[in-house]
Amino acid sequence: xxxxxxxxxxxxxxxxxxxxxxxxxxxxxxxxxxxxxxxxxxxxxxxxxxxxxxxxxxxxxxxxxxxxxxxxxxxxxxxxxxxxxxxxxxxxxxxxxxxxxxxxxxxxxxxxxxxxxxxxxxxxxxxxxxxxxxxxxxxxxxxxxxxxxxxxxxxxxxxxxxxxxxxxxxxxxxxxxxxxxxxxxxxxxxxxxxxxxxxxxxxxxxxxxxxxxxxxxxxxxxxxxxxxxxxxxxxxxxxxxxxxxxxxxxxxxxxxxxxxxxxxxxxxxxxxxxxxxxxx
Amino acid sequence: xxxxxxxxxxxxxxxxxxxxxxxxxxxxxxxxxxxxxxxxxxxxxxxxxxxxxxxxxxxxxxxxxxxxxxxxxxxxxxxxxxxxxxxxxxxxxxxxxxxxxxxxxxxxxxxxxxxxxxxxxxxxxxxxxxxxxxxxxxxxxxxxxxxxxxxxxxxxxxxxxxxxxxxxxxxxxxxxxxxxxxxxxxxxxxxxxxxxxxxxxxxxxxxxxxxxxxxxxxxxxxxxxxxxxxxxxxxxxxxxxxxxxxxxxxxxxxxxxxxxxxxxxxxxxxxxxxxxxxxxxxxxxxxxxxxxxxxxxxxxxxxxxxxxxxxxxx
Ligand SMILES: [Zn+2]
Numbered sequence: 001x002x003x004x005x006x007x008x009x010x011x012x013x014x015x016x017x018x019x020x021x022x023x024x025x026x027x028x029x030x031x032x033x034x035x036x037x038x039x040x041x042x043x044x045x046x047x048x049x050x051x052x053x054x055x056x057x058x059x060x061x062x063x064x065x066x067x068x069x070x071x072x073x074x075x076x077x078x079x080x081x082x083x084x085x086x087x088x089x090x091x092x093x094x095x096x097x098x099x100x101x102x103x104x105x106x107x108x109x110x111x112x113x114x115x116x117x118x119x120x121x122x123x124x125x126x127x128x129x130x131x132x133x134x135x136x137x138x139x140x141x142x143x144x145x146x147x148x149x150x151x152x153x154x155x156x157x158x159x160x161x162x163x164x165x166x167x168x169x170x171x172x173x174x175x176x177x178x179x180x181x182x183x184x185x186x187x188x189x190x191x192x193x194x195x196x197x198x199x200x201x202x203x204x205x206x207x208x209x210x211x212x213x214x215x216x217x218x219x220x221x222x223x224x225x226x227x228x229x230x231x232x233x234x235x236x237x238x239x240x241x242x243x244x245x246x247x248x249x250x251x252x253x254x255x256x257x258x259x260x261x262x263x264x265x266x267x268x269x270x271x272x273x274x275x276x277x278x279x280x
Numbered sequence: 281x282x283x284x285x286x287x288x289x290x291x292x293x294x295x296x297x298x299x300x301x302x303x304x305x306x307x308x309x310x311x312x313x314x315x316x317x318x319x320x321x322x323x324x325x326x327x328x329x330x331x332x333x334x335x336x337x338x339x340x341x342x343x344x345x346x347x348x349x350x351x352x353x354x355x356x357x358x359x360x361x362x363x364x365x366x367x368x369x370x371x372x373x374x375x376x377x378x379x380x381x382x383x384x385x386x387x388x389x390x391x392x393x394x395x396x397x398x399x400x401x402x403x404x405x406x407x408x409x410x411x412x413x414x415x416x417x418x419x420x421x422x423x424x425x426x427x428x429x430x431x432x433x434x435x436x437x438x439x440x441x442x443x444x445x446x447x448x449x450x451x452x453x454x455x456x457x458x459x460x461x462x463x464x465x466x467x468x469x470x471x472x473x474x475x476x477x478x479x480x481x482x483x484x485x486x487x488x489x490x491x492x493x494x495x496x497x498x499x500x501x502x503x504x505x506x507x508x509x510x511x512x513x514x515x516x517x518x519x520x521x522x523x524x525x526x527x528x529x530x531x532x533x534x535x536x537x538x539x540x541x542x543x544x545x546x547x548x549x550x551x552x553x554x555x556x557x558x559x560x561x562x563x564x565x566x567x568x569x570x571x572x573x574x575x576x577x578x579x580x581x582x583x584x585x586x587x588x589x590x591x592x593x594x
Contacts, residue, residue, distance in 0.1 A: 079593045081535060082526045086511040136591030143588055165479075165501050167511060170525045171537050174479060174501040175590040178487045181456060182463035182587045189464070205501075207452035208440075208480045213460045227452040227480070228442030236442050246447060256450050 139176025164204020
């Protein structure tokens with residue numbers, strides 16, 4: 001499939017196929033699965049329906065008409081307003097490593113493309129970049145995506161994959177919560193649709209800001225979605241939490257997510273909803 | 281209660297107390313001695329409070345005798361009509377609000393109440409609001425918009441409550457909704473961090489045209505203890521984390537996240553309620569007067585620009 005093709009090319013080639021080139025293991029149920037099958041299933045486990053995290057490119061290829069997604073602000077990058085260092089060293093070093101590892105400058109790719117011909121602005125978070133954490137560059141890009149959608153009268157779709165606000169940018173990270181929501185208020189003012197897609201994980205400051213104020217909330221099966229961490233809650237209330245606590249299914253049950261959509265059906269569902277929203 | 285870095289002050293204070301019991305009506309040389317002790321005490325406090333470390337500032341911000349929103353209401357408002365409930369689920373005692381009068385200005389006051397004694401603390405859930413608290417806050421803000429009242433929020437919370445019920449009722453959604461609605465609210469908003477500005481629980485009522493901090497308040501994306509246990513893998517490294525996170529009013533003003541610092545009296549707000557109230561009232565009145573002159577539409581677009589600029593570099 002086209003969406004997978006790119007990452008396959010990027011992988012280093014070796015002469016004799018190794019075991020890990022043929023087999024992969026589902027991170028959830030530990031089932032051994034043919035890599036070819038795993039990729040054909042869009043990195044979804046056939047047995048337990050676990051949806052593995054995707055890169056932003058894989059998402060763009062999966063959802064957008066081939067070759068239509070173009071980044072609108074690829075130059076916006078991470079910042080170090082606090083000159084932050086922790087026990088493992090400077091944040092700047094860690095950020096530079098993450099850039100090299102992912103080819104990204106921040107934890108989100110923002111652009112515009114077409115879903116079955118409908119022009120759409122889209123922000124795609126990528127968990128590989130510092131756990132998809134929300135920091136100044138992330139917030140700025142998500143805001144620029146909203147402003148682009150307003151300018152070009154397009155719907156806006158944000159795909160979240162984030163552990164929350166990035167501690168390394170401190171209070172500046174926290175302010176990206178109101179900043180992104182303020183941008184979405186502008187989008188609402190322009191009467192444009194906003195679809196929030198929550199993938200594994202959508203927690204902390206991301207769940208408590210742009211991810212939770214969509215016109216429509218869609219989640220991938222079994223994604224972790226919630227505000228506080230499970231361990232923190234268990235320590236606070238001195239109780240064990242149910243296994244399905246903070247899963248996508250649990251959020252549907254409690255009224256915070258409209259629907260759970262399997263990855264293979266996502267593009268079609270987005271198209272249908274955009275049609276109901278009057279997009280052409 | 282004195283903090284561990286105030287040990288020498290506590291010693292002088294004990295001396296002063298003892299001196300006063302022994303000399304209820306001092307005269308002559310004894311008056312001089314009492315004055316000397318009191319000057320010694322205030323010099324010490326001035327010196328200590330002028331160079332608090334970030335972690336020491338956290339201790340002051342969390343001081344059990346620090347004034348809470350109800351103290352501020354009593355100290356600066358001539359009237360307070362409390363309003364209750366979110367109209368959806370219940371009434372959160374950790375987030376209070378209502379109509380209030382500051383001089384001749386009618387305003388809406390909203391904020392977290394941590395509680396003073398144990399009974400009140402439990403009732404208020406130690407200032408950790410649940411979704412119904414944030415939804416009550418939003419309900420009152422919308423009411424303020426309708427009645428053309430400026431909103432003043434008093435922020436003092438360790439964070440939004442991390443509980444099972446809070447998650448089930450949508451803690452994330454409640455905070456997110458407030459961020460969106462506050463950014464577009466068509467009435468003035470002044471947000472003041474009085475004590476602990478704890479992460480999402482703080483910003484959930486913190487989107488203001490003017491954002492202020494008391495000088496010994498702190499404002500942070502995560503508690504220093506939480507940050508230390510994640511990034512240092514050692515919760516006891518909170519002092520290092522507090523340094524790195526830049527959580528003091530001075531640092532946050534430098535980062536252009538707040539507009540102004542309200543100076544606390546010597547030795548912190550908990551040592552002088554009257555002085556704290558006077559300073560706070562003066563600054564609030566100044567901003568209320570200025571903001572009232574701006575049209576509601578202009579206000580909300582300015583507020584958008586203000587937050588849009590945060591974390592925009594180059
Ligand atoms: Zn599986």
